[in-house]
Amino acid sequence: MTADCQRNSLSPVKLLNLDHVAIAVEDLDSAIEDYRSRYGVEPLYRERVEDQGVEEAMIPVGGSFVQLLEPLGPETPVGRFLSKNGEGLHHIAYAVSSIESALDHLKNEGARLIDAEPRVGGRGARIAFVHPRDLNGTLIELVELTG
Numbered sequence: 001m002t003a004d005c006q007r008n009s010l011s012p013v014k015l016l017n018l019d020h021v022a023i024a025v026e027d028l029d030s031a032i033e034d035y036r037s038r039y040g041v042e043p044l045y046r047e048r049v050e051d052q053g054v055e056e057a058m059i060p061v062g063g064s065f066v067q068l069l070e071p072l073g074p075e076t077p078v079g080r081f082l083s084k085n086g087e088g089l090h091h092i093a094y095a096v097s098s099i100e101s102a103l104d105h106l107k108n109e110g111a112r113l114i115d116a117e118p119r120v121g122g123r124g125a126r127i128a129f130v131h132p133r134d135l136n137g138t139l140i141e142l143v144e145l146t147g
């Protein structure tokens with residue numbers, strides 16, 4: 001099978017929604033309070049995701065969320081990001097209907113993946129990260145929401 005033929009056998013990833021924009025913060029409580037006082041918004045979920053080394057708050061904005069991420073320690077991915085870059089935009093997340101088919105397609109495209117297989121993120125969603133060097137210097141998270 002040629003590369004072209006293989007490529008045609010997989011359908012492209014359909015991005016259903018901009019699920020969230022994630023911002024790395026030093027102090028989650030004060031970031032939530034700042035969003036509350038500046039913009040009048042409240043988190044809908046707050047949870048500790050040990051696997052990613054973060055405590056996160058999800059603030060609904062329209063059909064998407066702002067995700068505030070505080071690292072659980074300096075030797076976590078977000079902790080290292082903060083010490084290198086300071087607070088700021090960390091990743092954007094797109095909703096997809098099937099994370100397996102999205103990953104199959106991206107592998108076929110030769111995309112540089114952080115997660116070759118899906119894992120479980122906040123809200124019990126199945127997620128996978130695509131490396132920022134893969135596309136335009138942006139860390140991308142794919143999210144398959146359940147129920």
Ligand code: CO
Binds near residue numbers: 020022091093141
């Ligand atoms: Co995220």
